[in-house]
Amino acid sequence: MVSAEAHDPALAAASDAAEIDALVAGGTFGARLGATPEFAALLAASAALTADSVAQDAIAACREKQQDFRVEAAMNLLTEEQAVELDRLMNAMHAVPSVVSYVDALSAFTALCQDTSAVVSGLIGIDFAANSRSGGCCGG
Amino acid sequence: MLTAEIHEAAAELGRSLNQAPAVSAYRTTRAALDADPGALALMEKLRRLQQAFIAAQQSGESAAPDAMEDLRLVQAEVRHNEVIMAHLRASNEVKAFLPLVAAEVSRELGADYAKLIAPTSC
Numbered sequence: 001m002v003s004a005e006a007h008d009p010a011l012a013a014a015s016d017a018a019e020i021d022a023l024v025a026g027g028t029f030g031a032r033l034g035a036t037p038e039f040a041a042l043l044a045a046s047a048a049l050t051a052d053s054v055a056q057d058a059i060a061a062c063r064e065k066q067q068d069f070r071v072e073a074a075m076n077l078l079t080e081e082q083a084v085e086l087d088r089l090m091n092a093m094h095a096v097p098s099v100v101s102y103v104d105a106l107s108a109f110t111a112l113c114q115d116t117s118a119v120v121s122g123l124i125g126i127d128f129a130a131n132s133r134s135g136g137c138c139g140g
Numbered sequence: 141m142l143t144a145e146i147h148e149a150a151a152e153l154g155r156s157l158n159q160a161p162a163v164s165a166y167r168t169t170r171a172a173l174d175a176d177p178g179a180l181a182l183m184e185k186l187r188r189l190q191q192a193f194i195a196a197q198q199s200g201e202s203a204a205p206d207a208m209e210d211l212r213l214v215q216a217e218v219r220h221n222e223v224i225m226a227h228l229r230a231s232n233e234v235k236a237f238l239p240l241v242a243a244e245v246s247r248e249l250g251a252d253y254a255k256l257i258a259p260t261s262c
Contacts, residue, residue, distance in 0.1 A: 018159040019237070025156035026241040030248030032149040039249070110256050115142050116150035117257040123154030124163050125170070131235050132242035132254040 033116070038109045045105035049098045058093040065089050153241075162230070162237035169227035179223040186214050 033039060049055050065086055072078045078086070093099055120128040142150070157163045173179055189211045196203045203211075218224050242254040 016161050018161060022153075022156045022160040022163075022237075022241055023244045025153045026244030027248045029149050029153040030245035030253065032146060033245070033253070034249045036143075036146060039251075042251075112142070112146070113253060113256040116146060119142070119147060119150035120154040120157065123151060124157050125167055126163065126234060126238070128238065128242075129254075129257040129259055131238045132257060134239045 029116075033113065036109075036112065038105070038112045042102075042105040042109045045098070045102040049102045052096070052098040055093075055096045055098045058089075058096050058099065062086075062089040062093045153245075157238075157241065160237065162233040165230040166227075166234040169223075169230040172223050173227045176223045179221055182214065182217055182221060183224060186211075186218055189214055 066073070069078060069082050069086060072082060073086075094103070114129065117129045117132075158167075173183075189207070192207060193203050193211055196207075239254065245253040
């Protein structure tokens with residue numbers, strides 16, 4: 001029989017039975033999150049967004065202009081015309097129904113995940129959200 | 141608002157994490173630190189001296205020799221304080237362990253859970 005640890009680097013690296021249990025509990029929790037209606041709605045919205053050429057064109061136009069104005073935006077040096085152009089493209093993108101659906105679905109699932117994180121943090125006495133990324137909350 | 145089922149799933153994860161050595165060591169050392177006014181005062185003193193040092197650097201000034209010496213002395217005191225050092229080591233351990241757990245959540249979910257729950261400042 002092949003152990004679960006053989007398939008999973010994190011489990012293989014865990015040195016203690018209680019650590020392995022916690023990692024397994026993480027996987028179980030992830031599977032339960034994946035079975036929520038909010039996640040199903042996000043997957044459906046994502047698929048609809050990918051299949052919508054109008055949305056893809058609007059997203060591409062927005063990204064292209066953001067890339068063009070990247071330096072100016074970073075340095076807070078956008079001209080009024082540049083800012084207006086960016087706003088116009090952003091508004092056009094956010095007016096596409098499939099984009100609206102995706103943003104709403106992502107927002108709902110994000111809120112669900114953040115609520116679960118608050119439950120975990122309350123039980124362990126550590127900010128789970130702020131410590132869940134390598135290198136801290138802004139780590140890669 | 142969480143459903144009872146997903147709330148319980150999150151609580152199960154929290155209870156399991158509490159059994160992990162990295163988390164229990166963090167809680168134990170944090171409680172010891174909180175119960176030690178001397179250690180807390182030392183940490184606060186270190187924080188103030190470090191902030192003053194950074195502020196001086198950022199303003200293009202060099203720190204006064206007395207301030208540098210104070211900082212070195214407090215750093216040495218902290219290095220020899222078992223309560224503080226135990227907590228700092230435990231903090232490092234838990235900060236290495238929790239991302240592994242979040243990665244397991246993400247792996248089963250098929251989405252980056254840590255990114256979804258990250259504070260908005262990130």
